[in-house]
Amino acid sequence: KVLIDVPRSDLAEELAQSQTQTQVLQDTLQQVLDRREEERQSRQLLELYLEALKNEDSILSKVTESEAVQRKEMDVVDAGISSRGTSAKTALGDQILAALKEKPAPELCLDSQDLELVVKEDTEALASALGWDKHKAEALQQTCDQELSKRLQQVQTLHSLRSMSKGKKTLP
Numbered sequence: 001k002v003l004i005d006v007p008r009s010d011l012a013e014e015l016a017q018s019q020t021q022t023q024v025l026q027d028t029l030q031q032v033l034d035r036r037e038e039e040r041q042s043r044q045l046l047e048l049y050l051e052a053l054k055n056e057d058s059i060l061s062k063v064t065e066s067e068a069v070q071r072k073e074m075d076v077v078d079a080g081i082s083s084r085g086t087s088a089k090t091a092l093g094d095q096i097l098a099a100l101k102e103k104p105a106p107e108l109c110l111d112s113q114d115l116e117l118v119v120k121e122d123t124e125a126l127a128s129a130l131g132w133d134k135h136k137a138e139a140l141q142q143t144c145d146q147e148l149s150k151r152l153q154q155v156q157t158l159h160s161l162r163s164m165s166k167g168k169k170t171l172p
Helices: 008-015 019-078 094-102 112-120 123-130 134-165
Strands: none
Touching (some): 008 019, 019 112, 094 112, 094 123, 112 134, 123 134
């Protein structure tokens, strides 16, 4: 970098070369620096892409697991047996209600399916089940809705990255 920044005439004099040869040397050095920077950026982008793939796989496996749990719960309900307590006036499970009450940022602790349940729940029933006022329950639902939207955007971005990478050489 220093050799590139030095005035060409000074460098030519110091190396006992012509200014043309010095210009070729500085141009070559600049190309090497540019290539290194491109390689560094490519590595960073590849690391981000691989991390995004890992996160997508993790999200997809969680969605698959929660869908299996939901199907199992639906089968239990269809058989006339309730696995959830009937004390709450909501469709939310005890674990979800506990997370909503106890966690400082419950929207980050719940999976997407649980967030959907919270968002779709009647605000008054949610406030009653949590022992909160209606405004606090509304704020919680809005926060959960924002988190759900953010997750959807991340999944769409991951799908976009994956579709752009299709057809390209597979990574090791």
